[in-house]
Amino acid sequence: MSLALRPRLWTRRFFFCHRNYNVAVEGELNNDKLMEEQLVNDLFGGTGGSKKIPDKLENTSTLLFPGQGSQYVGMVKNLLKYPNVKDMFDVASEILGFKLLDLCIHGPKNQLDKTIYCQPAVVVTSLAGVEKLQAETPEVLENCMAVAGYSVGEYAALVFSGALTFEDAISLVKIRALEMQKASDDTGGGMISLVGGAKTKFNLACTDAVEYCHEKLGMERVLCRVSGYLAPNIRTVAGHRAALEYLSSQKQNYHIRRVQILPVSGAFHTALMRPAVKKMKHALKAIEVKEPMVTVYGNIDGKPYKDSADIVEKLLEQIIRPVLWEQTIHAMYAQYKNKAPHTYELGPNHQLGVLLKHCNGKAWKNYLPVDNRDNRTADNENG
Incomplete structure (x- = not known):
């Protein structure tokens, strides 16, 4: 399907109440100015750009x-x-x-x-x-x-x-x-999710993983760091796979309750990217x-x-x-x-x-x- 001939996609659709209507497919709205004005009135309570705020936040x-x-x-x-x-x-x-x-x-x-x-x-x-x-x-x-x-x-x-x-x-x-x-592909990194508790030391675990790779495996450049603060005591950690494997095998030393490999192919949200x-x-x-x-x-x-x-x-x-x-x-x-x-x-x-x-x-x-x-x-x- 040609992009130039595509239907009214993400432009004039009623549901997209936050879109700017003048980006519709060329010529479409110009032939229906009255409907455009009605849509804007219905959605924004006027022709301006500020959306009407509902009377109660819980709604x-x-x-x-x-x-x-x-x-x-x-x-x-x-x-x-x-x-x-x-x-x-x-x-x-x-x-x-x-x-x-x-x-x-x-x-x-x-x-x-x-x-x-x-x-x-x-x-x-x-x-x-x-x-x-x-x-x-x-x-x-x-x-x-x-x-x-x-x-x-x-x-x-x-x-x-x-x-x-x-x-x-x-x-x-x-x-x-x-x-x-x-x-x-160039760095060979990955990601894991960690579930801990009040005593979990996520940052210390990452630091120790890097030191282990340096001292025990002879790796020169190693990265292992928290890449996502998901919820209380839940983190994602990204870095080189050897460091992540260390965390998985030594999780009990840092009061980490669960480790799971994430289905991603890199160390996202780190300097490796x-x-x-x-x-x-x-x-x-x-x-x-x-x-x-x-x-x-x-x-x-x-x-x-x-x-x-x-x-x-x-x-x-x-x-x-x-x-x-x-x-x-x-x-x-x-x-x-x-x-x-x-x-x-x-x-x-x-x-x-x-x-x-x-x-x-x-x-x-x-x-x-x-x-x-x-x-x-x-x-x-x-x-």
Whole structure:
């Protein structure tokens, strides 16, 4: 399908209440100015750019977009019946150069798990989940006050907010995934998740792992560090595989209760990914990043993005800095003193829901996953 002839994708759709309507397919809205004005009035309460705030905070919603590691073969099957989902995958496939939908549905798993495939797969599947909400509960999108995405999921969150177009986001994710895969191939890194307790010393464990590789294995350059603060006493650690193997074998010495290898192919959110930053910097310069029309919380500091320049800067830093997800969740729900908003996890699996339960039990009581694969309390690799 030609991009120039694509249908009204992520442009004039009613559900996308945070999009800027003047980016629709050429000529489409110009022939229907009256409908455009009505849509803006319905969605924003006027022709301005500020979304109406619901009378009560508890009637609002927040959306969470998962990252790499949440993928599984068949993850989009139940979403194909909703409007535009097939078209989204067709457009993404043209940009990516491979049949994304076929890979998501049929696998094989070892291919889907590769960075260059799973990153765009998770992003498009997450945005397809928005279509499901529009079809079944459009008020969730109309009353959305904040969004956040884990790692590559941040690109899906930025598309929803209107800061990135769908096409630009897929193009960026394509480059991001390719460059991170190259960096991974060159360094041989990996990631693990660690579940600890009050006595767990995550940073000491990483330091000792590096020393072990230096002294016992004779390795010169070794990296092992916390790459994600997921929830209280739950971390991801990334680095060279020898260091990660040390942590797995010596976990009891650091009061680590559980170690699990993550289905990713590199040491993401560490300095080992620095080669990917240069190409991403050029790619971000080539596109237009707009002001988000809904609050988007960033990964590297857990704070809302200030403006488009802030988005560009932090998307680059995100590649090599830890994800502060626990801090992000605390910031998102701090304003809700009594009843928390309804929280929806878009995309495959329920990893972010499990983390939400650990971070904020009150918010988790109003949590619903768009993916109905398993019961919402199911465990997963993030603890």
